[in-house]
Amino acid sequence: MKNIFTKIAAIAATSTAFSVAVAAANNPAQAIELNFNWQGDAGYSAIGSFSYDETTASTIISESGGGATNFLQSLSVSFLDPSNNPLGTYNTVAGGVSQSDFFKFNFDTSTQTLFGPFDIGGGTGGKSFLQGTVGDSLFLRQYIGQDKPNITLDQNSGSINVSKVPEPASMLGLLAFAALGVGSSLKKKQASC
Structure with missing residues (x-):
């Protein structure tokens, strides 16, 4: 009975991974999302994420001021005190529109690094x-x-760190392979019993 469940789990995991791979091939991802984090010398920190359309973005993304952005689709940031209590969360860019006249952002898509003038977050009050x-x-x-x-x-x-957010298809593929590994281990365990 356990052997049947193991086979069903393996088939389901393989089917899911295959379906996701086919869907990704037919609808290539256009938006890329990245996380960033900043750590101050006194323990304050900032964590956030931003996204842009990788099919239309230039190698260098430079954004400034309020209103429609050139390439950024979103940018949000949360600030934390040294005890990790939130100071505030701000959607500096939402739907391709900057909410701040003071906004400054420069990103190199080839090296995936931020550079130059930088100003994100809230603005008044x-x-x-x-x-x-x-x-x-x-x-x-x-x-x-x-x-x-x-x-x-x-x-x-x-210093500010940038990291790519894993794509859902990659995560599902890893889960499928893990399920196959677990199924294989269970099968070996049953054979030795």
């Missing part, structure tokens, strides 16, 4: 934002009010 120059210095700042200076909460040497 006690909002937080990450700004500076990637590779030089980045500051996590908080806007307090119109006639008051911004408060610098943390900074670092300009």
